[in-house]
Amino acid sequence: MLSIEMPFPSLFSFQECLWFLDRNYDECLHSIQDQVLWKCLEIRGQKRLLKIFAQDQTLHVVVREGLHSEVSAIEDYLKIWFDWERNLAPFYELLQKDADLAFMAKAYRGLRLVAIPDLFEALCWSVIGQQINLTFAYKLKRRLVENFGESVSFDQKPFYLFPSPARIATLKPEDLRPFQFSGRKAEYIIGIAQAFETRKIVPSVLRQEVDAEAIFQQLTALRGVGEWTARYAMMKSLDIKTSVPYGDVGLYNALHQVKGFDKRPPREQLEALFAQFPGWESYLVFYLWRSLA
DNA sequence: TCCCAGGGGCATC
């Protein structure tokens, strides 16, 4: 058994992160019970089930069959997942300057932009979520994961990995239609899987690219990936925290509530607001989503 | 019934 302890950085709240991971949706890629987070990962080719909980300002991770050689890979994953290394103090200072937004610095203190470290998962998830309500989107994701993803069992319960591009690339749209994917969504997801398989999209290469717009161009070259999807994947999976998913309905609803913006605010008004948060644009989006709860 | 959901592609002008 492997046990890892990671002392919290400053301004980190595991509770707030758990809140995000447990928002009353039918999530299939992790589970939470009694403030304990369970997550299946593939570490150096092995499926591992992580038990993650907080105690004494420290994150504790227990991996039943984990090896000591896997510690750094597991730590690296968690640091990416919870945006561990970021110092939120500058963001909170910027929030204080906006009377309408200042409350978020206290209310959601320590909330990290919870990532989707797997780029393929992030892209598929955002395609699935296009133009349908989130409840239904989670239903579609669950069917995709349970039918095509690998899993480990513990306590009679399966814990799933997101399906690999290799697996999805072999499918035909007809294979996904019975699961209530639209023909279009099925085509998009399979096409994205094939782009990974043919190395048209290579996550490690994208992560090294410093020009965010070059990344945007590569992503939007994929069929089914428009501006919203690309910006979403950039902020959630590629650590580009200047990215804003323009067009996002939830973002607009939040700004309507918090700042009285129009339901469909003009682009210039949005850009003017985000210009006040250089480097923290994605965090502002994430916190605004948080405010919708 | 109607409209909207964490949009995007495509045709058309």
Add this chain to the structure above:
DNA sequence: GATGCCCATGGG
């Protein structure tokens, strides 16, 4: 480049 239409389904 702007606009209109289609996709598919569930929830209010």
